[in-house]
Amino acid sequence: MAEYKLTTPLTDEDIIKLKAGDKVYLSGVVYTARDAAHMRMVKALDEGKELPFDIKGQIIYYVGPSPARPGKPIGSAGPTTSYRMNPFAPRLISLGQKGMIGKGKMSDEVKQACIQYKACYFVSIGGAAAVVGSSVKEAEIIAYPELGPEAVRKLVVEDMPLFVCYDAHGNDLYEMAKKEWANKYNLA
């Protein structure tokens, strides 16, 4: 398992070197969107409208942060469960999105899109939201403010710790880890 420092926007070369299980410290701009924002974005695409940000090379963080206290850029901001974005992620990946950050499993369609268009699904530790939130240095709502916690935000993150979960080569960290430790347990 390798460790990488990456800065967005990401390129095909950045993605290809990553393998499931690698640790990544991510810096740069990350966009947030979750259920309601994805519904709006895909509706915009269906209507021939533009997305609220240029998605090429970008990463979407599935998060609905808690409100920021005065003087802080953001509140707690851990990942939300990703499978709810299954219906939307392949389409956005086909438009140049290079990655998603969330937690939990995603669909085979998402895995296939990662292979086809060279993208990665990164996971961070669900629930560890105070710690994850502290890697966010700036935050600004750029679309759908009426959605409150579900609004699209532009974050600037510094060394956000992530694991590569689905890589562009078809590997799945969750399946690998589960098998490895189930086997170890039964051998013990």
Add this chain to the structure above:
Amino acid sequence: MAEVRNISVKDVEEAVYKLALEAAYHIPEDVLEAEKRAYEKEKSPVAKQVLETIFQNIEVSAKEEFPLCQDTGLAVIFLEVGQDVHFVDGYLVDAINKGVERAYKDGYLRKSTCHPLTRENYGNNLPAVIHTFVVPGNKVKIIFDAKGGGSESMSKVQMLKPADGRDGIIQTVVDWVIQAGPNPCPPVIVGVGIGGDFERAAVMAKHATLRKVGQPSDDPVLAEMEQEIFEKINNSGIGPAGLGGLTTCLGVHIEMEPCHIATLPLGINIACHVNRHKEIEL
């Protein structure tokens, strides 16, 4: 019969307010203890790292009043009302909701309730989900449970056949939790409700997640089932955050009630490792 006692709903509001804030920033001691026990037993280095991050999160949250999880939950309240209590100064449910609304605003907690179809956020985290039970005496016990959506979405009620019995229940719970895998933020606490009817099974399952973690059921038959389910889930290898290891669940808690001769209701409610609940008696 206890003497009838007046309780002001303003005191209930204040209690709910404090419990909601307390729950958001401070993990219950028994949950932390269970996580520490898991850490000692864990053999996977990645799992140990994940658990260390969880401990760090608990510290940062308590110190800086950053919520433990950004999903500060739906406000679920188990209310045990003594039958000799008389509420005064207003309507009880309004007072509870007011306490929730104030806490979520003042504490910078995320408001997570929305219209189920339009998904429009109500911006106040209301209404609270309130389960009321009438008990003997003239006191009121308020249990506040901040229930996050990730683990809640991995919960279910299944109507089994009576012939499925003990082993069918165990298999269903184990398969379900393993299938949920990393989604509900393992290590999880699994609440199981057996019997009652359709909705009682679900309420029991959620109530069971609030028992002290790892404290076995008083019923030896259920305690044995809890242990068997616990071991099978932890043998799955899913591990903390789903990144592999020996700690997929911290505890399995079962509650049971009689059911109809034609049914075997089974409720499964999952609480994540940030199992936030606080209680008080007035």
